[in-house]
Amino acid sequence: MADEWQHLWLEVPRDDVEAVEDALLAAGALSVTLEELGDEPVLEPQPGEAPLWAETRVVGLFEGSVSPAHIVGTLHGLLRPALLDRLGHSVFDEDDWVRRTQADFSAMPIGERLVIEPAWEESTGAGDRLPIRLDPGLAFGTGKHETTRLCLEWLESQEIAGQHWLDAGCGSGILAIAALRLGAGQVDGTDIDPQALTASRGNAELNDIEPARFSLYLAQDYPADRQVDGLLANILAPTLIELAPMLSRHLKPGARFALSGILTHQADAVAAAWTAAGNEVTTFRELGDWALVAGHRPA
Numbered sequence: 001m002a003d004e005w006q007h008l009w010l011e012v013p014r015d016d017v018e019a020v021e022d023a024l025l026a027a028g029a030l031s032v033t034l035e036e037l038g039d040e041p042v043l044e045p046q047p048g049e050a051p052l053w054a055e056t057r058v059v060g061l062f063e064g065s066v067s068p069a070h071i072v073g074t075l076h077g078l079l080r081p082a083l084l085d086r087l088g089h090s091v092f093d094e095d096d097w098v099r100r101t102q103a104d105f106s107a108m109p110i111g112e113r114l115v116i117e118p119a120w121e122e123s124t125g126a127g128d129r130l131p132i133r134l135d136p137g138l139a140f141g142t143g144k145h146e147t148t149r150l151c152l153e154w155l156e157s158q159e160i161a162g163q164h165w166l167d168a169g170c171g172s173g174i175l176a177i178a179a180l181r182l183g184a185g186q187v188d189g190t191d192i193d194p195q196a197l198t199a200s201r202g203n204a205e206l207n208d209i210e211p212a213r214f215s216l217y218l219a220q221d222y223p224a225d226r227q228v229d230g231l232l233a234n235i236l237a238p239t240l241i242e243l244a245p246m247l248s249r250h251l252k253p254g255a256r257f258a259l260s261g262i263l264t265h266q267a268d269a270v271a272a273a274w275t276a277a278g279n280e281v282t283t284f285r286e287l288g289d290w291a292l293v294a295g296h297r298p299a
Contacts, residue, residue: 004064004093008071011037011057011086020058020083027074029060064091111153114178130181133206134172135199147260150285150292151175151234154258160184163229166250168219168243169261173200175232176214177207188228190219226250231257237266241273248277251297258294267291 008029010020021032035057062071068089075084108116115129155175161183167176170189173196179187189200197216204214217223228250233240240259251257257279262270264286270293271281283294 004091006062006064006066006068006089006091007059008062008068009035009057009059009088010075010083011055011088012083014054014056016083017056017058019079023075023078024058024060024071026078027060027062027071028066029062031061033059033061035059110149111156113156113182114152116174130178131207132174132177132181134174134203135206146287146290147234147262147292148174150260150287150290151232151258152178154283154285154292154294155179155232156182158182158230158256160230164188165230165232166190166226166228168231168233168247169196169235169239170200170216171196171234173203173214175234176200177204177209179230179232180204180209180213181207184230185213187214188222188226189214189216190222191216192219194218222250224249227252227255229255231255233257234260237262237270240270244270244273244277248274248279248297251279253297254299255297256294257296258292260290260292262291262293263289264291267293271295 008024010024012020017034024032034053036053037055037057060071072084072087107118109129110116113128113130115131117131117133118135152175155178160179162185164186165176165179165184165188167173167179167187167189170176170191173189176187176189177200189197191197191200197218200214200216201211204211229252231247231251233243233247240262247257257274259270259274267284267286271284274293274295275281279295279297281293281295283292285292285294
């Protein structure tokens with residue numbers, strides 16, 4: 001693996017993001033990420049969708065051995081000149097990258113009972129709090145984002161001892177691991193991204209979670225007839241609306257659910273979709289611009 005890396009980015013309008021992604025990959029980018037410009041909420045685009053920001057920074061990650069002149073020359077051949085007006089470049093070594101990642105993540109108390117701890121730090125043993133150790137760089141979910149905090153704070157208020165729960169869109173596995181640390185007997189995790197399943201399994205091992213208690217599935221492979229005592233889904237509002245009938249079929253009578261990844265102005269639409277799918281919505285919570293919608297399946 002290269003010891004030195006470089007980022008090259010272009011700042012472009014929404015409609016040009018896909019073309020710029022393709023051009024960066026054609027120029028040799030190992031990966032491409034999207035960053036918002038301005039003050040729009042940070043949302044993850046669904047696979048195959050354009051990003052939700054009007055202006056987006058499209059960042060390509062390249063090995064340090066690749067000539068920046070070669071990258072720019074390739075881009076000139078693939079993109080119209082106006083898209084290259086806002087172009088940036090930076091070089092960094094691997095140690096700097098790791099240090100920057102670690103500097104952004106430190107131990108965080110959540111609610112009354114939990115504390116999220118970086119995997120590379122010694123456990124704080126913060127009083128009676130239950131530690132959840134995470135490597136944050138693999139998938140979404142470290143506890144810093146409002147949507148994750150909303151889910152964790154709701155979850156610790158629930159009686160879940162010995163129960164079977166589903167974490168739909170498990171990302172880093174943080175919600176599933178929290179449920180297991182809080183006493184759930186079994187948790188299933190699903191995601192559309194295989195990397196999320198890898199991250200979840202690795203984080204479960206950091207927390208000494210027995211593999212038999214934490215089953216992981218690609219979303220399309222989750223058993224259609226499986227029913228659970230509770231559901232956690234920290235994904236985006238349009239997806240929560242679309243999947244309401246399917247996810248609701250996994251709920252036993254009386255099962256509880258908590259949904260987040262929802263902007264406050266989207267909460268009513270999510271609640272309506274889950275009510276239409278045969279559930280009762282009983283709880284709305286807000287943190288910043290984000291909301292949690294919770295309820296239960298009628299007994």
